[in-house]
Amino acid sequence: MDFDLTDEQRQVRDEVRRFAENEIKPDATEYDTEEKYPREIVEQAAEIGLTGANIPVEYGGVGYDTLTNAIIAEELFAADPGIGLCIQSTAFGADALVGFGTEEQKEAFLEPVATGDAIMGAAISEPDVGSDVSSVSTRAEKDGDEWVINGNKMWITNGSIGDYFVVLCKTDPEAEGRYNGFSQIVVEADRDGFEADKITGKLGIRASDTAELILDDVRVPEENLVGTRGAGFLQLMQFFDETRTGVAAQAVGIAKGAAERALDYAEDREQFSKPISEFQAIQHKLSEMHTQVEAARMLTYKSAWSVDNEDDQLTMLASMAKEFASRVAVEVADEAVQIHGGAGYVNDFDVERFYRDAKITQIYEGTSEIQKNIIARELLGKGMT
Amino acid sequence: MKVLVTVKEVTAVDDEFEIDGLGIDDRYVTADLNEWDEYAVEEAVQLSESLDDVEVVTVTIGPSDAEETIRQALAKGADRAIRVWDDALDDDAMLDPATKARLLAAVAEQEDPDLILTGVQSADDSLGATGVTLADQLGTEWAAVVNALDLDAQAGVAHVHRELEGGVEELTDVELPAVLTIQTGINDPRYASLRGIRQAQSKELAEKTLADIGLDATALDSPIEQTALYEPESEGGATLYEGTPEETAGELAGLLAERGVGQ
Ligand SMILES: Cc1cc2nc3c(=O)[nH]c(=O)nc-3n(C[C@H](O)[C@H](O)[C@H](O)COP(=O)(O)OP(=O)(O)OC[C@H]3O[C@@H](n4cnc5c(N)ncnc54)[C@H](O)[C@@H]3O)c2cc1C
Numbered sequence: 001m002d003f004d005l006t007d008e009q010r011q012v013r014d015e016v017r018r019f020a021e022n023e024i025k026p027d028a029t030e031y032d033t034e035e036k037y038p039r040e041i042v043e044q045a046a047e048i049g050l051t052g053a054n055i056p057v058e059y060g061g062v063g064y065d066t067l068t069n070a071i072i073a074e075e076l077f078a079a080d081p082g083i084g085l086c087i088q089s090t091a092f093g094a095d096a097l098v099g100f101g102t103e104e105q106k107e108a109f110l111e112p113v114a115t116g117d118a119i120m121g122a123a124i125s126e127p128d129v130g131s132d133v134s135s136v137s138t139r140a141e142k143d144g145d146e147w148v149i150n151g152n153k154m155w156i157t158n159g160s161i162g163d164y165f166v167v168l169c170k171t172d173p174e175a176e177g178r179y180n181g182f183s184q185i186v187v188e189a190d191r192d193g194f195e196a197d198k199i200t201g202k203l204g205i206r207a208s209d210t211a212e213l214i215l216d217d218v219r220v221p222e223e224n225l226v227g228t229r230g231a232g233f234l235q236l237m238q239f240f241d242e243t244r245t246g247v248a249a250q251a252v253g254i255a256k257g258a259a260e261r262a263l264d265y266a267e268d269r270e271q272f273s274k275p276i277s278e279f280q281a282i283q284h285k286l287s288e289m290h291t292q293v294e295a296a297r298m299l300t301y302k303s304a305w306s307v308d309n310e311d312d313q314l315t316m317l318a319s320m321a322k323e324f325a326s327r328v329a330v331e332v333a334d335e336a337v338q339i340h341g342g343a344g345y346v347n348d349f350d351v352e353r354f355y356r357d358a359k360i361t362q363i364y365e366g367t368s369e370i371q372k373n374i375i376a377r378e379l380l381g382k383g384m385t
Numbered sequence: 386m387k388v389l390v391t392v393k394e395v396t397a398v399d400d401e402f403e404i405d406g407l408g409i410d411d412r413y414v415t416a417d418l419n420e421w422d423e424y425a426v427e428e429a430v431q432l433s434e435s436l437d438d439v440e441v442v443t444v445t446i447g448p449s450d451a452e453e454t455i456r457q458a459l460a461k462g463a464d465r466a467i468r469v470w471d472d473a474l475d476d477d478a479m480l481d482p483a484t485k486a487r488l489l490a491a492v493a494e495q496e497d498p499d500l501i502l503t504g505v506q507s508a509d510d511s512l513g514a515t516g517v518t519l520a521d522q523l524g525t526e527w528a529a530v531v532n533a534l535d536l537d538a539q540a541g542v543a544h545v546h547r548e549l550e551g552g553v554e555e556l557t558d559v560e561l562p563a564v565l566t567i568q569t570g571i572n573d574p575r576y577a578s579l580r581g582i583r584q585a586q587s588k589e590l591a592e593k594t595l596a597d598i599g600l601d602a603t604a605l606d607s608p609i610e611q612t613a614l615y616e617p618e619s620e621g622g623a624t625l626y627e628g629t630p631e632e633t634a635g636e637l638a639g640l641l642a643e644r645g646v647g648q
Pocket of ligand 1: 122125129366368
């Protein structure tokens with residue numbers, strides 16, 4: 001058993017931290033208030049390889065394993081969750097292409113993301129489809145050598161700024177079994193009939209772009225189908241453990257960012273003629289926050305390590321990590337605001353933003369309730385129903 | 386062409402700290418690559434990108450703990466690194482500039498670089514003398530506090546700008562081989578890319594003892610010895626003017642005139 005990071009992982013962590021401190025932190029409030037996409041920062045991040053960190057080396061990326069990607073997520077989100085998500089989400093959906101794409105698809109769609117020339121997204125949720133992914137109703141019908149796609153996709157990260165999306169569609173409604181008959185199809189944003197409506201007024205991660213996609217008779221060539229026709233849901237499921245571990249790492253970053261800021265503030269702020277960090281009530285809060293961060297990190301690292309080494313134990317661990325770390329993010333951000341008092345209630349201090357940002361980690365990539373369903377299902381030895 | 390860059394791991398001290406013997410208590414310090422050296426490394430890497438066949442070699446004097454910091458330069462594009470260390474060197478003892486220059490000069494004699502870049506100074510000791518002392522010991526040309534470099538590799542001449550006191554800039558030509566001490570701001574140091582960090586893991590980082598560079602422990606003999614470390618007494622006394630720029634500028638001017646600073 002070895003809890004040490006490798007030299008390389010430490011160097012990655014330190015350099016990403018430097019980048020995040022200098023390039024992300026100073027402007028985070030502005031992008032949050034204006035709900036503006038940080039294009040320049042994402043471009044800079046692409047230059048040092050952050051947008052292609054998990055894309056294989058053959059396709060222009062760095063090919064880092066899940067643990068190293070978790071370390072990167074933690075550092076980016078500790079600086080700013082909104083901008084951190086913008087950087088990490090440029091490759092949303094890429095895992096399907098890595099796992100099941102043809103050589104031509106990988107070259108066409110992965111390389112531009114790794115080099116920062118394109119942004120992609122994963123479009124699964126719909127206005128009436130959230131936790132129950134198997135009820136996806138967006139329809140793709142074959143017409144000659146093209147797919148014709150109709151339907152709406154909701155809450156799509158990078159929706160109004162992305163270049164292409166891996167869209168989960170129903171291709172074979174007559175297929176037997178709840179999980180069959182779906183396919184993943186790449187849809188480019190410049191196709192006729194593609195429209196994106198930016199969703200504004202989000203509680204948190206406001207730098208990140210979220211949109212509704214309206215697909216109205218969008219035609220794409222048949223080569224845009226990823227993997228096996230009819231197996232789209234099962235293909236998607238293969239990466240849930242990995243993507244959930246990724247969100248757990250985001251949550252660890254948010255919790256760490258909030259806990260560090262709370263510690264700094266507590267040492268600085270004086271009341272009753274001494275720093276508030278001298279009060280035991282505040283000391284206990286800080287102790288609990290930092291302990292929770294460490295516990296969440298360990299669970300997340302174990303899940304990430306399992307993705308790379310031991311995937312038998314993975315599904316339950318990934319859901320545990322995601323559920324626990326996101327809860328820690330919300331609780332720690334809450335306590336961080338409390339330690340800041342009134343100052344934490346306005347955006348002069350970052351913790352106000354972290355408090356709002358933390359919540360998303362309990363919602364996307366499977367809500368906390370769904371994670372608990374999965375953990376229980378695994379505990380009770382029930383299969384998927 | 387070969388460029389040798391001297392790099393140093395420096396310690397940054399927290400605002401609040403405690404002194405432990407001749408140093409700062411470990412709990413209050415963090416290690417990082419010296420800021421000036423970052424600019425020197427960047428300058429060398431940029432040369433290697435704009436000219437053909439340039440090898441960038443870094444050299445440091447430091448214990449094995451410093452390797453992680455030294456790899457930063459490799460991750461940013463240096464080709465290989467040399468680390469000088471020896472049992473005769475004590476972790477905590479201060480090395481004066483002449484001693485450091487002796488060790489670095491021994492490495493330079495083995496490597497035979499066309500150009501040596503150093504930082505103007507190191508962020509912890511801030512003596513600002515190692516680079517020029519090195520040039521003196523090697524008997525080469527030198528220019529200190531360089532904030533612009535235009536290298537004519539063919540002619541073997543470095544056209545440099547030197548930052549002098551009072552905002553004066555000196556333009557001068559230095560014949561190679563030479564030592565240039567590099568000032569911050571000369572370029573915009575890059576971040577190490579993830580790819581660079583990955584590649585750096587397999588780049589050569591050679592450890593050399595005093596014997597390996599043709600010296601023995603007498604090279605460490607120094608007339609300078611650190612005898613104490615203490616924090617100077619600090620006095621409060623900041624005056625804060627509040628109000629519009631028009632009002633506060635007038636108040637400040639009044640104070641300066643009163644103290645005899647301005648006329
Ligand atoms: C900012 C943002 C970005 C997003 N990005 C993307 C994206 O890029 N791509 C994408 O496809 N989607 C994206 N989503 C959608 C996200 O994945 C869904 O919101 C999430 O899966 C929950 O679905 P829902 O909102 O429909 O909630 P619902 O499924 O309607 O859930 C409502 C409530 O009911 C609970 N619930 C539902 N089913 C059960 C059950 N079986 N047992 C117990 N409780 C249950 C839920 O836990 C929740 O508390 C994003 C969402 C947001 C807000």
